[in-house]
């Protein structure tokens with residue numbers, strides 16, 4: 753996972769402000785983290801809000817580009833479908849999505865899609881860039897090994913319905929997940945943090 757969070761723990765505003773509110777150094781870190789991945793995973797909301805291309809500049813072998821949706825329509829004019837990059841795989845968990853030329857649709861559940869990535873598509877390192885709704889589902893599956901955060905002390909979003917890393921605040925996860933910190937780097941009003949999942953006890 754990689755997220756930027758505001759000083760009040762939000763990943764965006766109530767109006768779903770797109771990315772671009774953190775420093776150039778944070779963007780550089782985002783690309784460095786992305787460059788180590790075999791595949792990038794995002795929810796449809798993030799793909800649309802941020803108009804992502806899900807590519808790594810200058811990389812010869814681009815990561816797979818994976819998008820999770822229940823089946824809402826995806827606009828083929830979105831930048832991700834226009835810019836050359838890694839193969840595009842859609843995880844469609846609900847009704848059938850409209851066909852997108854050049855994208856492979858997997859009509860399946862999220863855990864089954866993760867299995868397909870690992871076993872059929874050779875993905876060892878899956879890098880997720882949000883959003884909160886998708887991360888909430890991945891946290892419920894206990895499928896998160898590493899969490900990279902940029903704590904942006906310069907921004908407060910406020911708003912009850914502004915999303916956090918696990919979506920709009922609602923019920924707690926069914927159980928707590930323990931992570932330990934392994935990187936702490938304050939700079940220019942932000943702090944780059946990394947956490948690794950601790951093996952569950954018992």
Ligand SMILES: NC(=O)c1ccc[n+]([C@@H]2O[C@H](COP(=O)([O-])OP(=O)(O)OC[C@H]3O[C@@H](n4cnc5c(N)ncnc54)[C@H](OP(=O)(O)O)[C@@H]3O)[C@@H](O)[C@H]2O)c1
Nearest residue numbers: 755756764768795796797798821822824882883885886889
């Ligand atoms: N600060 C940061 O680092 C950061 C990172 C990422 C995103 N964001 C921000 O977060 C906002 C977007 O967040 P979002 O709440 O829209 O979250 P999201 O998880 O990106 O998108 C939600 C949509 O993705 C699909 N989806 C997510 N989880 C799913 C699941 N388990 N199964 C099936 N489909 C699933 C659904 O699409 P359908 O409606 O098609 O079913 C759902 O409506 C934007 O403002 C973006 O800029 C910030």
